[in-house]
Amino acid sequence: MSKSALTLTNITLKFGGLTAVSDLSFAVEEGSITSVIGPNGAGKTSVFNMVTGFYRPTAGQILLDDENLVGKKPSQITRLGMARTFQNLRLFPNLTVLDNVKSGMHSRTSQAVWGALWRTRAQRQEEQLIEETAMACLQFVGISEYAQRIAKHLPYGAQRYLEIARALATKPRVLLLDEPAAGLNYEEKENLIALIRRIRDVYLLTVVIIEHDMGLIKKISDRVIVLDYGQKIAEGSPQDVLNDPRVVEAYLGKEEVG
Structure with missing residues (x-):
């Protein structure tokens, strides 16, 4: 069964x-x-x-x-x-494509505020992992060339793919x-x-x-x-x-x- x-x-x-x-x-x-x-x-x-x-x-x-x-x-x-996309796009229009995907990963981060303030080794490693994971998701959906473009300037179809990439980033x-x-x-x-x-x-x-x-x-x-x-x-x-x-x-x- x-x-x-x-x-x-x-x-x-x-x-x-x-x-x-x-x-x-x-x-x-x-x-x-x-x-x-x-x-x-x-x-x-x-x-x-x-x-x-x-x-x-x-x-x-x-x-x-x-x-x-x-x-x-x-x-x-x-x-x-559980991850989802929306019928009406819910991107951060003034952030880069890469930062939009990284924003979806906050639920998976583990470092406390003090780690970010003091730039601890663990914090730097987590940031690197977040960046690598976000880029991998963009590559998977086929829009990695837009990584540094502002999201609102993407073609509409690519914005749809960006939402999917952000959802995938939550694992x-x-x-x-x-x-x-x-x-x-x-x-x-x-x-x-x-x-x-x-x-x-x-x-x-x-x-x-x-x-x-x-x-x-x-x-x-x-x-x-x-x-x-x-x-x-x-x-x-x-x-x-x-x-x-x-x-x-x-x-x-x-x-x-x-």
């Missing part, structure tokens, strides 16, 4: 009288690429926000391996091995990508598909994706989970899910999906 890296059990999220997510359960297999899809307002990003500690579920349990994440702060969840076990293909052209999307597969295979990560691009979903997903009005309406292989009548009606209208 395959091990689950991430397990949601009977998760509910309410905002006053509005139920954003209702009694949602699913498990993400370790080492898989799993996609979460659904129409706008289906609750996809709310799920990511609960998993990463930005929202606290009204009810239910979220496990990273065997660790319960409910009630933990985002920084604590990052240290446990996650599970990587959540919120609409990573948004705004990318066809060639950039094909490159993104290859990159996500390399991330999974080289870093040995579990990847969970929110995405609207059905072509990308079909090419990259091992498993697809479909939400509608905060509830799971389908789960399975891309081919099975995208041809499920409930999905065609709720998410894709009446258009047939091949």
Whole structure:
């Protein structure tokens, strides 16, 4: 039996009288690429926000391996091995590309303030390791030539890759990508598909994706989970899910999906 890296059990999220997510359960297999899809307002990003500690579920349990994440702060969840990108880019626009990646590593640093003030040997070694790790992440996603460029001056596609590099720098076990293909052209999307597969295979990560691009979903997903009005309406292989009548009606209208 395959091990689950991430397990949601009977998760509910309410905002006053509005139920954003209702009694949602699913498990993400370790080492898989799993996609979460659904129409706008289906609750996809709310799920990511609960998993990463930005929202606290009204009810239910979220496990990273065997660790319960409910009630933990985002920084604590990052240290446990969860990383994410955002639908709307959240870079530090006036910092360099390299410094943006280094900023993602603060949860992994161990030196106290006095070490930074007195420039101890341990502090200098940690700074060197942070720099080397950040550069390695930039090289992995293919934008190391931009390391000293100010982030806001990067091409849009490279900014997407920068967010992924910053997430990788936290040394996650599970990587959540919120609409990573948004705004990318066809060639950039094909490159993104290859990159996500390399991330999974080289870093040995579990990847969970929110995405609207059905072509990308079909090419990259091992498993697809479909939400509608905060509830799971389908789960399975891309081919099975995208041809499920409930999905065609709720998410894709009446258009047939091949």
